[in-house]
Amino acid sequence: MAETLDITKFKSKIAPDWCPGCGDFGVLTSLQKACTTLGLDPKDVVVVSGIGCSSNFPGFFGSYGLHTLHGRSVAVAQGVKFANPDLNVIMTGGDGDGYGIGIGHFIHAMRRNINVTYIVMNNQVYGLTTGQTSPTTELGIQTKSTPEGCIEVPINPIQLALVSGATFIARGFSGAQDLLAETMVKAIKHKGFSLIDIFSPCVTYNKKNTYPWFRERVYSLQEEKHDTSNFDVAMKKAEEWDTRIPIGVFYETTDQATYEDLEPAYKFGTPVKQKLGLGKDEITALVNSFK
Amino acid sequence: MAETLDITKFKSKIAPDWCPGCGDFGVLTSLQKACTTLGLDPKDVVVVSGIGCSSNFPGFFGSYGLHTLHGRSVAVAQGVKFANPDLNVIMTGGDGDGYGIGIGHFIHAMRRNINVTYIVMNNQVYGLTTGQTSPTTELGIQTKSTPEGCIEVPINPIQLALVSGATFIARGFSGAQDLLAETMVKAIKHKGFSLIDIFSPCVTYNKKNTYPWFRERVYSLQEEKHDTSNFDVAMKKAEEWDTRIPIGVFYETTDQATYEDLEPAYKFGTPVKQKLGLGKDEITALVNSFK
Amino acid sequence: MSSSNSKSVIVWVGGAAGDGIASVAETLAKACAREGLYTYAYNSYQSVIRGGHVYMQINISEKKVWDQGDLTNFLIALNLDTVKRHGKEVLPGGGVIYNKEKIKVEPSDLGTGVADYGIPSSTIAAKFGKSPVMQNTIALGALAFLMNFPMDAVAEVLTSTFKKKGDEVVNANVGAAKAGYDYAKENFKPSTYSWTLSKTHRMFMTGNQAIAFGALAAGCKFYTAYPMTPASGVLHWLAPRGHKYGIVVKQCEDEIAAMNMAVGGGHTGARSMTATSGGGFSLMTEAVGLAAMLEAPVVVANVQRGGPSTGLPTKQEQGDLFQVLGASQGDFPKIIIAPFTVEDAFYSTVECFNLADIYQCPVILLSDLQLSEHYETVDDLDFSKVKIDRGELIPTTATAEPGTYKRYKDTPTGISPRAIPGTPGHMYVAASDEHDEDGVVISDVFTDPVKRIVMMNKRMRKMDTALKALPKPQLIGPKDADITFVTWGSTYNVVRDTIQTLEKDGAKVSHLNIKYIWPFQAKEVGEILRSCKKTFIVEGNYTGQMERLVRQETGYSIHHHLRKYDGEPFGPEMVIKEAKLILKGSVKVSELAGVR
């Protein structure tokens, strides 16, 4: 992506207050680049987050934003999209927010194949609450809430998305910004539910999954000419961890109709743009239907 | 399973009030057979349900029971198991209860590989609330809440369980009771989280997925010598629908430690059986730790 | 109630779930409505799909009926259980209609003066196909004769109901009804009833239908829900109409999603609503606070049922008042409205959407099972009263100097002009964390106590503004009444009925119904109650929640109360009885009444 890109349009007046070195900085810049590249108008972009360090994202991004409840970004964001499908709706949040308390909304939103993009800053820990275990914390990792080591098998967001009907499934690393920005461009362009699970290291509370740890392991699926239309291969790739970890697009399909394609009410146009109230004849017809 | 089996021990004084022909009758009998076959003592069995027609199950079963909140059976049941791992904890409920509102608890319980058995009476509809769409309703099906047809891709419980860490994953059909009872025996014997997703037709509100519809399609994985240790094949088998639908055990593993194996507090014995209160020395040590 | 008015009749239809009780009852009620009679039908059903004991109570009169009444004149019994349970509740002069080839009724099952209207329904039904519900239609025909109601009216309704199923079905049903009518004519003594039929066609609807219709009329464009009795009726009415009127009707994965989606939709500019009952509302409370903090308009209906917990899923109660008052943590602006009649449920719903837009806060419509699920004839609605007020909504065509727009501007009314996503030059972030006028959160770098106070005061000021604007509570009846009833929600109706009777007996009675529950109109309610001689509150819960709220907000303790929490609705008889005792002075006033 051209380094000369002028992303000021998507900058907010607020400087991010993440810890110096936090992975979320890279995610922020990448999304600013992606939206700029796509030539989006900030007024037509709504970034919706939950609660967490990563969920402070909208405050640092220059567009309409919603900073909602812990675990509810996906629910609120769908409400935004249902009400006004013309908007570009992007959800940003953390692993605890999305895969922990919010997992129900996440899975059901994917079933709907609603046309939104979900960006998860996965640092495998609860940052804002000062370092407890998260649904993606590795087995054995000691945290404030698991001093004897985590004993729950971590969630595999990619596989979960694959079996739940998401139609664009990718992974990023905030240490590989250009690839990340490119992936975001694809995700936002994609019609249907797109997920980008991003390794966004927590330099304060995650002493294992650090920048160097990921740098040693990550490789680009696209460079390896991975076939993004093959569900089974995507499932296999999603198993890789420990030694080699793939980033980039795992799976992509446009065979599945989007919610917007199927919702019958939209034939009257965008809900927020319809004129309200009933006409005389409509009233008479409705009143008679009760007689 | 021997037809001579005397299941009275697991019968309750209450006659089920399900609609005549409801699939849940077959599930009830099968579990009574399974528990009898396993020689369990009713006092050591706790059946925990949510809310729904299927969730009325514990009232008709002769053991300890809990009839909790819609979507919360898995959460409450884990509490029961954590407090007293010596009990046989069985969760019974519906597709809406478990895969809709309760999906978060379902997935996180599987990650824990906690040693409980989850029996889902999947009728692909909301029965007790008189026939709305459910997370397993097929695309296009008309219900009270989707008069124009359901437009959300149904959940695939088997695949969801496979990627979420469940260690025993099976499917049953209440029209094939002996196989179902056998499967239940295996599931309850299994150490770790076991799921049985059961086709339990709603004769009142589901006019498509009926007994005949299933009878024409279901076949036993075990008769086809399916390799239950092969994750990938299980994933493939779980894709089959429309024409041929597999029932029986999809996947089974004992490689994964159970929650009971890993929880350090259990070295003091079953929580409910420990004596309560602190000893003199413990008190002194704790008090001094604050000084 | 019937006994006090000869030009009225009460009919009960009882049997098991699945016996087709609702359709018998609806046909009868519709026929009456079309002939110009008033009807009120309350269905007492259970949380089971087949079986159990279900009975529909239909109160029919030439004058407006306020409730289901107490005892019945006619009982259509579709099974023996119904005879055993209700045979003794039939009034002298009335009778029990049943299939004598299926049910064996002992004289001892019926009270004295109650006729045995056994019919060989199976034999008769055989002539009209083998549908088991045909005997219900026969009973209906017999009833028409016994209450001296025009058979044609019944036939007409049956025709319109079954016409989509073809002539054969229509003829079978009409034929069966006529056969029932004729059998009764030949075998039973002629009816004492006589009716002046105005022929005015009235609407016949439930409270839930009125709420749903109100939402449609108010321009609701996004309705989310998770099914829950007794709120599902709203979903069931809107779902088939969404694609006809451009409303996105969405069944969600749970109530948390339903509420949070509605907040998102409301924030984005679509009039959004969700409805549930107490259990689902529990899960919505966190997002109620969210809406208040984002200042997003949203309407949420809680249709109360019997609690606690899963409780009595199909039964009447008014036990969620404290729940909605305490919904979500902290202090924040919210509006709570309790509709009290079917008509009012329609208008109140429209009002909820307007108030949500004007005050940019969550508005809770607090209904109850009886109000929401009973059927009633409704006089024509006045659509000129249906006005749409979006409040201080900035047009999406507007522009502003970048960085100048303050979403949460501190204003004298507390209301800040609102821009929705898509509006040029007005970008902001709406945050659930405390924020400054421009929306920037203040909880991370330094939680400035001064800014915090400004924002708290601004939000809460909206309630002072609302208090000035809301319609004032009105005392119905004479200033010098001997007794003043206090009600909220559906109990308004049984009390109206009671008051008619008491007034007939010459009592001076007044009535205060509390519709606007929050912000509470403490000054007006306090003044009204303090001006009354004897105050008497009738509400459907154990702890007297409204009685307590009134004391909390006004310091005034209501003298007497009648509470019910057995799941069944109030009947006029028990209210009249208590009121008369109070008038006689033979009920001691509640402990706190009168103390300071």
Add this chain to the structure above:
Amino acid sequence: MSSSNSKSVIVWVGGAAGDGIASVAETLAKACAREGLYTYAYNSYQSVIRGGHVYMQINISEKKVWDQGDLTNFLIALNLDTVKRHGKEVLPGGGVIYNKEKIKVEPSDLGTGVADYGIPSSTIAAKFGKSPVMQNTIALGALAFLMNFPMDAVAEVLTSTFKKKGDEVVNANVGAAKAGYDYAKENFKPSTYSWTLSKTHRMFMTGNQAIAFGALAAGCKFYTAYPMTPASGVLHWLAPRGHKYGIVVKQCEDEIAAMNMAVGGGHTGARSMTATSGGGFSLMTEAVGLAAMLEAPVVVANVQRGGPSTGLPTKQEQGDLFQVLGASQGDFPKIIIAPFTVEDAFYSTVECFNLADIYQCPVILLSDLQLSEHYETVDDLDFSKVKIDRGELIPTTATAEPGTYKRYKDTPTGISPRAIPGTPGHMYVAASDEHDEDGVVISDVFTDPVKRIVMMNKRMRKMDTALKALPKPQLIGPKDADITFVTWGSTYNVVRDTIQTLEKDGAKVSHLNIKYIWPFQAKEVGEILRSCKKTFIVEGNYTGQMERLVRQETGYSIHHHLRKYDGEPFGPEMVIKEAKLILKGSVKVSELAGVR
């Protein structure tokens, strides 16, 4: 507060999150505690992990300290921002301690009579390794000299703190502290402070630690939680102790799971608890009603923080009273207790577990951020007061004729002997639907109104039984006081402080603290308040929730109130000021006070 007592001192340590403020403060406070001084430390922090403005207020005295005080004697400023924000809040005679090689302080930054204690900390620190926090230790040493506090005491704490890190670290820290002490000795004027050090070792703990310790002492065997400020401290204390004391400590996927699991654990016979703050409590409410209906013992703590919604995550408020009162639909038995000191938090938690077992219902421990997160010296706890009462629990060895056991037996107390799963012959199903004495649900076939009433009354009767047994509220102070304070939760402490000052000035003052919030002790509270001349409630919320609850339950309107909702705790000064105005009669009484 310091000004009123020469034998006390207030120290503030300010900087950014991550500067190591807590450790400086803790070392100081611990040292004081070990020497026999009383300390109270309140940390004002933000919802950010690094940066932002954080400052710890430490109040130290020979006599018990009740709060953080108002202004400070010494300010240790770790960054310039701190000097700018607080320089003017240092009392005359005090001073600002800082690294003059890093920060440039203008005389105008400080008030008159405030000394500039700049230290070349960077240079000095260099001798003791390159850890950036070393300069904090130097400042601490300097402070020891300036407040005339034994250097050895500080050294001792540093030694015990760092000994696990090895001698090198110990020596570096002790060395740095000494160097700071020496530098101050050479360059600053000698201290005016003098201390009588009793050397009594006291515990130094937070309210959350007291709650967690109480749970451990009460035999809690199952603790579930989802992290949430300011309740996480309980989880953080219990987690590392679970495997040492046989407690299953479980972080769950959300608060819904945390609460429902705890209900399951409690039902099964393990003493179970969960803790959260308002937002998480919103999600728990449905299961609060579940516990009440199953009659399962469970303890849930709501540690209040600034609301509404996400609000002020790290700030003080008492805004969730209505939320806990309205938790879940319908009417059901619940007990709500608000601990008021760190000691009481310990005893109250034990009490909660006993009450949960005795009354077989949910017990809510309602704490607040200030009480739960401030550090305080605590006099030795009396463990003879720690009794474990399981209530009417049937031994698992018991047997019964199959079918004879009635889990929900209707008894005079409302309490039914309770069998847990695994007990022979006592099998039953606990249902959230309304049920009969034997547990069989009555909501499906026929919702028998009579049975329903029996069960409702039985459950609610437990609250009458509890009301008789709960310790009665006590008025502290003279019967004929000129002013009576009313408090709940942490405001008890600042009011105790205030009262000492007022009494010094000769005022007759009394105090009623409300600990048992539900069931509300209406009779006693009402009688006490009505016997008082002037009543004055101090609470930390906008709407005066306790003031309203008192009126609701007693009909009595408190005369005056002081409310705070800016996120910061009450300081004694503002309370004293208001109290004096009230005593002077120059504050008009609240509108409702006195009216009936």
